[in-house]
Amino acid sequence: MRDQAVEPLDTLGLLDTVGGLIGGAFACMEVAEEEIAKARKKYPARSEEINEAFGLLCTPEILQGKALQLYRMHAREVVTRIGEGLEPRVSDAMVLAALSEWSLEHMPNQDARAAMEQLYLGVFDEIPGGEILPTPEYTPGGAAQVIEGVRRRLSR
Numbered sequence: 001m002r003d004q005a006v007e008p009l010d011t012l013g014l015l016d017t018v019g020g021l022i023g024g025a026f027a028c029m030e031v032a033e034e035e036i037a038k039a040r041k042k043y044p045a046r047s048e049e050i051n052e053a054f055g056l057l058c059t060p061e062i063l064q065g066k067a068l069q070l071y072r073m074h075a076r077e078v079v080t081r082i083g084e085g086l087e088p089r090v091s092d093a094m095v096l097a098a099l100s101e102w103s104l105e106h107m108p109n110q111d112a113r114a115a116m117e118q119l120y121l122g123v124f125d126e127i128p129g130g131e132i133l134p135t136p137e138y139t140p141g142g143a144a145q146v147i148e149g150v151r152r153r154l155s156r
Helices: 011-041 044-057 068-083 092-103 110-124 142-154
Strands: none
Touching: 011 044, 011 068, 044 068, 068 092, 068 110, 092 110, 092 142, 110 142
């Protein structure tokens, strides 16, 4: 049997990683509480259902490690849908994150680019770097079809 070198455990690196995960979880919990409180005021008739939404707001895997603003928009969409008496669903923020990850390995077609732009503007209100011309859809309704296709895949 050969001797294998064993690398020493990077305790500080491990603590940084765990600390970052815990800090991120607490930041998301704070955002969830804020969005629930706002929605309860806006939709007092559905206050109880909204309050119970906390369990639905566990950070989805696709949003872990992403910008807190992306999680905030996810939480806001979920509690707003509950407040409006609609079923919670895969949020636009989750669809945007999934399309963004996919686009790192694939060249998005025109409909996918249009979908990403629409979702990005819905989540962040503006695209950094100033005004850009929106990508026109190649097929009428193509961006919506891309969004719904990703939403279906994520809901499995």
